[in-house]
Amino acid sequence: MNExxxxxxxxxxxxxxxxxNYFRGLLIRIMIVIILFLSIAISYxxxxxxxxxxxxxxxxxxxxxxxxxxxxxKYLGGVLPKIKEENTSLVFNEKINYNSKEEYYDGVHLKxxxxxxxxxxxxxxxxxxxxxxxxxxxxxIESLDGIYYWYGNISNTSLKIYDYIEKGSIVGEVSNDLYxxxxxxxxxxxxxxxxx
Numbered sequence: 001m002n003e004x005x006x007x008x009x010x011x012x013x014x015x016x017x018x019x020x021n022y023f024r025g026l027l028i029r030i031m032i033v034i035i036l037f038l039s040i041a042i043s044y045x046x047x048x049x050x051x052x053x054x055x056x057x058x059x060x061x062x063x064x065x066x067x068x069x070x071x072x073x074k075y076l077g078g079v080l081p082k083i084k085e086e087n088t089s090l091v092f093n094e095k096i097n098y099n100s101k102e103e104y105y106d107g108v109h110l111k112x113x114x115x116x117x118x119x120x121x122x123x124x125x126x127x128x129x130x131x132x133x134x135x136x137x138x139x140x141i142e143s144l145d146g147i148y149y150w151y152g153n154i155s156n157t158s159l160k161i162y163d164y165i166e167k168g169s170i171v172g173e174v175s176n177d178l179y180x181x182x183x184x185x186x187x188x189x190x191x192x193x194x195x196x
Contacts, residue, residue, distance in 0.1 A: 095196075120166065120169050123144060135152030137153065
């Protein structure tokens, strides 16, 4: 009788099994996050100085989620494995095209074409979507370097709060008037540095 040589099929059998290294790495990252969370929670309950510090700087100030994401990715890596993308390109040029500009409150008012699709000027996380006085429906994106990009008078957006957006991706649509504001550390920045 002829016996089946399993060595020929070893590669095929091993391909169908999930990679243990990925799941082991994911489990280790989850355990590290749980241990850090529990140690901070225990310290918070028992240490009054730490409790005062956390109350002062975390509960009273805004949290920079993009900085947290950057630190997490640097030391722990992403949650999902990176997939190498091939032949990808932006839908359109990330430069904002406008007909005229003028200073407006804390930023700049740009005259753009009707139904203009607004590209994101930088990578970042959506930290605010809502109404702002003088700017209408506003989307604020915090970039990795801590600069807040305000896009005012936005309509027709698919973004949600805490979405991560890449440079050149669609923020939303405006009709004729776009308001931009740039801020960092509660100070408004000169728009001339960001708009040509």
